[in-house]
Amino acid sequence: MGNFTAESTERAEKKQHYFFFSFFLCVSVPLWFTRPRATMLAMKIALGSDHAGFELKEKIKQKLSAQGVAVDDRGTDSTASCDYPDFARAVAEEVAAHGADLGILVCSTGIGMSIAANKVPGIRAAKVDTEFEAERSREHNDANVLALGASVIDEDAAFAIVDKWLATSFAGGRHERRVEKITAIEREDEEQAAKA
Numbered sequence: 053m054g055n056f057t058a059e060s061t062e063r064a065e066k067k068q069h070y071f072f073f074s075f076f077l078c079v080s081v082p083l084w085f086t087r088p089r090a091t092m093l094a095m096k097i098a099l100g101s102d103h104a105g106f107e108l109k110e111k112i113k114q115k116l117s118a119q120g121v122a123v124d125d126r127g128t129d130s131t132a133s134c135d136y137p138d139f140a141r142a143v144a145e146e147v148a149a150h151g152a153d154l155g156i157l158v159c160s161t162g163i164g165m166s167i168a169a170n171k172v173p174g175i176r177a178a179k180v181d182t183e184f185e186a187e188r189s190r191e192h193n194d195a196n197v198l199a200l201g202a203s204v205i206d207e208d209a210a211f212a213i214v215d216k217w218l219a220t221s222f223a224g225g226r227h228e229r230r231v232e233k234i235t236a237i238e239r240e241d242e243e244q245a246a247k248a
Contacts, residue, residue, distance in 0.1 A: 095218065096122040098152035100139035101202075102165075103131045105158030108202040108210055112156060115211055121218075124152055140168035140177075147196050148174040155197040156214065162201035169197045173238050176231070181205055183216045190220035192227045 097116060101109035106128055116123050126142040128134050136159045143155040155177075157165035162179040169177035177197035178189035181204055189195035198217050200210055222228075 095153045096124060096151075097218075098124045098126055098143045098146045098155040099157075100126040100143035100155070100165075101128060101158040102136035102139060102160075103128060103133050104160035105165075105200070105202045106131050108200065108207065109156075109158045111207055112158070112210060112214055115214070136164045137168040140165045141172060144169040144172035144175045144177070144197060148172050153196075154218070157197060157199045158202055158210075159199070160201060160203045162199040162204065166197075166199035169199065173242065174235075176234065180213055180217070181209075183212055186213045186217040187220045190217055191223045192230075194222040194227070194231050 099109055099113055099116075109125075113123050113125055124146065126146065127139050140157055143152075143157055146152045147155040155169070155175075157169060157177070159165045162181075166177040166179040169175050175197055176193055176195045177199050178185070178193060178195040179199040179201070180186045180189055181201065186198070189198070195217075198214070200213065202210075205213070222231075
């Protein structure tokens with residue numbers, strides 16, 4: 053009788069443990085999968101393009117808006133010829149001033165936009181053509197502006213790159229030390245300019 057009672061108690065305890073473990077999985081696993089999206093929903097993204105990147109920028113804006121992401125479109129607003137540095141600067145300055153969490157720029161190749169944006173202190177703009185580069189630019193370089201080339205990648209690739217970029221966090225650690233050295237270069241340049 054004593055053995056039977058002990059076995060019954062042991063089985064009951066195992067069932068109880070199984071129940072709590074199952075409950076934990078049911079509650080926590082969905083949260084793990086929705087966490088990147090929840091983070092994206094809390095973001096505000098500044099968008100900008102020149103005439104060559106206008107159509108892709110508009111499609112990216114529609115996609116982000118449909119996902120519930122706040123978007124601030126800094127132009128351009130048509131395919132009429134314009135100068136990319138104006139829009140790169142508008143987006144970069146908004147990000148640097150913390151008016152937006154991150155920025156996305158689109159021109160023909162992404163090169164001109166990235167060069168112009170990187171002239172604004174505090175900006176780490178990455179010209180990206182692949183999901184791998186998107187992930188690394190966030191994870192290792194803490195890039196806060198993404199530059200895309202409308203003549204280099206198609207719409208589907210751009211969407212995949214944007215999703216990967218927004219869902220990736222900065223890894224910190226040894227990478228933080230390296231990013232701080234980039235910031236130190238900016239400070240030194242600013243100090244030298246102030247003395248001139």
